[in-house]
Amino acid sequence: MESGQLGSRNRKFYRRIPQRFTFKKSVVGYLLLAVKQKLIKEVCAMNKAELVEEVVRQTGLAKKMCKKTVDSVVSTITDSLAKREKVTLVGFGSFKVITRKSRRGRNPQTGEEIQIPTKEVPKFAPGKNLKEAVL
8 A cells, every 4th residue: 555545643643753663664664554443452472372383383282281391491491580590582682680779769649759759670682693584
């Protein structure tokens, strides 16, 4: 569909998208349009059940075994992070625990300034192969 054939509602939508996101003749542009018009919820989101289904499809193993495998991988990463150990999957990325410094913030209800304490949080750093696959 040419951009001249887009309805007036679609032209208004494309005017509101920043220039770097306009893909009038591509699938991505129409997915953005569908999300904006609430025809679909999200683009390319995968939950745990869908991940298990994809593993079943790619490996040909039983669904029960694939679910157990995915659960054990997630459990192992979680347990390692709980012990403050770094988990590295070469080419995919690294999971580690970092410490956020204490800082000042504001209570959104009262506007009062508060002290936010030091906190340890998990962090994921993508590997080279993952970065290249996304770009």
